[in-house]
Amino acid sequence: APPAEKFEYQAEVNRLMDLIVHSLYSNKEVFLRELVSNASDALDKLRYLSVTDPDLLKDGPELDIRIQTDKDNGIITIIDSGIGMTRQELVDSLGTIASSGTAKFLKTLKESQEANVDSNLIGQFGVGFYSAFLVSDKVAVSTKSPKSEKQYVWEAEAESNSYTIREEKDPEKLIPRGTCLTLYLKRDDKGFAHPERIQKLLKNYSQFVSFPIYTWQEKGFTKEVEVDEDPAEVKTEGDGEPKKEQVKKKTKTVVEKYWDWELTNETQPIWLRTPKEVSTEEYNEFYKKTFNEYLDPLASSHFTTEGEVEFRSILYVPATKKEDITDRKTKNIRLYVKRVFISDDFDGELFPRYLSFVKGVVDSNDLPLNVSREILQESRIVRIMRKRLVRKAFDMILGISCSENRDDYEAFWENYGKFLKLGCMEDKENHKRIAPLLRFFSSQSNEELISLDEYVESMKPEQKAIYYIAGDSLSSAKNAPFLEKLNEMGYEVLLLIDPMDEVSLTNLNSYKDKSFVDISKEDLDLGDKNEEREKEMKQEYSQTCDWIKKRLGERVARVDVSNRLSSSPCVLVAAKFGWSANMERLMRAQSI
Ligand code: ADP
Ligand code: MG
Numbered sequence: 001a002p003p004a005e006k007f008e009y010q011a012e013v014n015r016l017m018d019l020i021v022h023s024l025y026s027n028k029e030v031f032l033r034e035l036v037s038n039a040s041d042a043l044d045k046l047r048y049l050s051v052t053d054p055d056l057l058k059d060g061p062e063l064d065i066r067i068q069t070d071k072d073n074g075i076i077t078i079i080d081s082g083i084g085m086t087r088q089e090l091v092d093s094l095g096t097i098a099s100s101g102t103a104k105f106l107k108t109l110k111e112s113q114e115a116n117v118d119s120n121l122i123g124q125f126g127v128g129f130y131s132a133f134l135v136s137d138k139v140a141v142s143t144k145s146p147k148s149e150k151q152y153v154w155e156a157e158a159e160s161n162s163y164t165i166r167e168e169k170d171p172e173k174l175i176p177r178g179t180c181l182t183l184y185l186k187r188d189d190k191g192f193a194h195p196e197r198i199q200k201l202l203k204n205y206s207q208f209v210s211f212p213i214y215t216w217q218e219k220g221f222t223k224e225v226e227v228d229e230d231p232a233e234v235k236t237e238g239d240g241e242p243k244k245e246q247v248k249k250k251t252k253t254v255v256e257k258y259w260d261w262e263l264t265n266e267t268q269p270i271w272l273r274t275p276k277e278v279s280t281e282e283y284n285e286f287y288k289k290t291f292n293e294y295l296d297p298l299a300s301s302h303f304t305t306e307g308e309v310e311f312r313s314i315l316y317v318p319a320t321k322k323e324d325i326t327d328r329k330t331k332n333i334r335l336y337v338k339r340v341f342i343s344d345d346f347d348g349e350l351f352p353r354y355l356s357f358v359k360g361v362v363d364s365n366d367l368p369l370n371v372s373r374e375i376l377q378e379s380r381i382v383r384i385m386r387k388r389l390v391r392k393a394f395d396m397i398l399g400i401s402c403s404e405n406r407d408d409y410e411a412f413w414e415n416y417g418k419f420l421k422l423g424c425m426e427d428k429e430n431h432k433r434i435a436p437l438l439r440f441f442s443s444q445s446n447e448e449l450i451s452l453d454e455y456v457e458s459m460k461p462e463q464k465a466i467y468y469i470a471g472d473s474l475s476s477a478k479n480a481p482f483l484e485k486l487n488e489m490g491y492e493v494l495l496l497i498d499p500m501d502e503v504s505l506t507n508l509n510s511y512k513d514k515s516f517v518d519i520s521k522e523d524l525d526l527g528d529k530n531e532e533r534e535k536e537m538k539q540e541y542s543q544t545c546d547w548i549k550k551r552l553g554e555r556v557a558r559v560d561v562s563n564r565l566s567s568s569p570c571v572l573v574a575a576k577f578g579w580s581a582n583m584e585r586l587m588r589a590q591s592i
Helices: 011-022 030-052 087-094 100-111 121-125 128-134 187-193 195-205 280-291 373-378 380-401 406-426 428-437 452-457 474-478 483-489 499-508 531-555 581-591
Strands: 005-008 065-070 075-080 136-144 152-157 162-167 178-185 213-228 249-263 299-305 311-317 333-337 340-343 359-364 466-470 493-496 514-518
Touching (some): 030 075, 030 178, 065 195, 087 152, 280 299, 280 359, 311 380, 380 428, 406 499, 474 493
Parallel strands (some): 333 359, 466 493, 466 514
Antiparallel strands (some): 005 162, 136 178, 213 249, 333 340
């Protein structure tokens, strides 16, 4: 056989390995969660491919995970009958940083103080496959892909910058398909190789894996065995005559020990259970494990739809901020067809992009198992599903906004407000659902955000419109001269500080039949016109206006007498059909 070939890790892997071996001491047991989740991913991939290529299962129809422990030698083996890896895939997957979770971990690490490395970071993000080295001196991955004739072994030691790959030659280790991972535990971590310890960790970490996980457990059964009865104990009857049988047989119970595979997890997916029977903790745990999140979600919604299209779903609003609203590779929705995981790689097919912060699982019985992106895009069923999912997502968000605890919605708005504003632009059909969820600063509240409903409720009886002014800061908007008159009249004015605020209101156009009116535009009509007096004033000051216009020249379009100020002498207004000053600022900023 050709000798083992040596490979160097990618630089990031070296950095990560160094951290794992030298700095991360807490939460070591997450290694099991990471490795089991990889096994489960590998099984998902195989199950999905086998739908169109049943031959893939010809070497064994079982899709499961088996974990064996050798406590005397401190060895754990994790075997899955999944997709396995070719030689090249071994190099690509286990020599570089593949996982987004791991990349996220490294990024957070870079941002945080080096001193905090041993915090709970690793428990929060996980470091994927390399977490095996949290507890192991040496790791061997023996793997057989259906694409490859041969089985290969990847092997590495904890304190090394390199790994080796060789062909598997040990006949005892040959497997028809899948991956066998062997962990040679560090001296201090050999305790993990106890069968009860592994079983307990699995119950904690892997209750949502949808493939059976078996652990190798010692069992005992009781057996009745016949033994000769001690003759001395044989009693004689009343007349002293010995019984007919001098030596009697007696049965005794003994415990016989043996080892066998024991099913350790419950494989019924949580979304198939009755919502009433699932606790909030279970929903939250499922969420955290499935989406690699460390904070409980802000809200969740578990529902079944029937009728035209049937599917089950659990949706979540995360509590973690999503920075990039243009990021489309979000893997936020996991689609299953008849419990088979199909994909989490969508681009607006199941959820509009502006709702891509919502995470969840969707399981449909009505889609074909070999459904492709193209089919999804065309499918009428998917369009109906999308509509229902969006409606449920809005119900869920509305639920947060109705919560007694105002902080909840504030947190939501802080994290995802800009996504809803984007929705005003991208989803006309759902304006009615989005508008009540928007929040703005107002001239009559201190720093506190208000909803459009709150605005409308406190409108003056004679007030016709919803007034707003845009500015680049709260204080500049609040101190704008335009506000003077409205303040005097007791009209509330929305202060639009975020560049997207104004655009979203312009798109909504109106709310509850009240149109949005920019108080910085020239034709502002507050319903208090006194035409007589205006005429007089215009006449009286026409020369003054001419003189000012002459002095300012091209810098202004017109100089006019206005009735909209109460204490400031003058104000710059935008033309009726032009951009507001704020929009001009925005456009200028964008063209740089
Ligand atoms: P992630 O699972 O997030 O992709 P990991 O570091 O956990 O990142 O794993 C890296 C890659 O190694 C996986 O994406 C997968 O391609 C491969 N891999 C790991 N374990 C297995 C396994 N048991 N079977 C097949 N491939 C695996
Ligand atoms: Mg992984």
